[in-house]
Amino acid sequence: MEKLLPTIKSRCQIIRFALIDEERIIEKLKEAGLEQKKAQYFARLAEGSLGAATQWAQLELADANLYQTKKELVDSLCNLQYADALELAEWLLDESKEIAGTWADLDKTTSKTDINRRASRTLIRIIISALSDAMQLNVTAEKGLTNFDQKEQIKKLAGRFGPEQAAEKIADCFRTLRWIDASANEKLIFEQLLLNLAISGRMKV
Structure with missing residues (x-):
């Protein structure tokens, strides 16, 4: 599809x-x-x-280091400060390009534009998974977490965002996915999303 x-x-x-x-x-x-x-x-x-x-x-x-990228991204999210959001957005854009480059080598039949979208969407899905885990941790047990390998970071994220606030941040992520599909400027998309994620009702930024 x-x-x-x-x-x-x-x-x-x-x-x-x-x-x-x-x-x-x-x-x-x-x-x-x-x-x-x-x-x-x-x-x-x-x-x-x-x-x-x-x-x-x-x-x-194929050595795209996607798993390591996700670990670094989850680490960054639980400690994200407003002043760091633009720098993290720049890093995320660079990682997206690296992933897209490897993906293009593996898939010669898909256009570069679609490969770029796919890479960006993957990174946003990783963010969604971390926020979903945090929301789950606020209302149920930690069994079945997507980021089971970074439980301490997820606990910290759950302490930062309550269930309702996590749900709002997840909604922001899905809006970002729609902007990616609409071919909006990826740098601006990542910056806007991460600036929004840096705002927390439970942690001073």
Whole structure:
């Protein structure tokens, strides 16, 4: 679906298939050569989509360092100050370009523009996953966190954003995804999102 032109996608009917069990996705990713922790993370980030998880695994195996990028991004989010937002946005833009470059080497049939969008969307999904984990931690137990490998950072993020505020930040992220699809300036998109994320009702910035 991602390889179709926007004008074609707008005329397509989306048929939803059943989500694939997390353990099955993990096994597939491990068979491809990914270690357990990374396989589990990408399986949870993919939310039942074997296709998405496989793409991220291929990136990781091609030395795109996507997993390390996600760890650094989650670290940065839980400590984000307003004064640091623009610098983090610049870093995020650079990481997006690096990921897109590796993705383009793996996928010769998709346009550069669509590859760039895909890379940016992946980074926003990582941010969404961290905020969703923080929201979950505020209302339920920590079992099933996407970022299970960074529980302390998620706890810190949960202390920064209450459930309602986390939900608002997640909504900001989904608006960002729509701007990415609309081909808005990625630098400005990342800056606006991170400036919004730096504002917290529980932490002085």
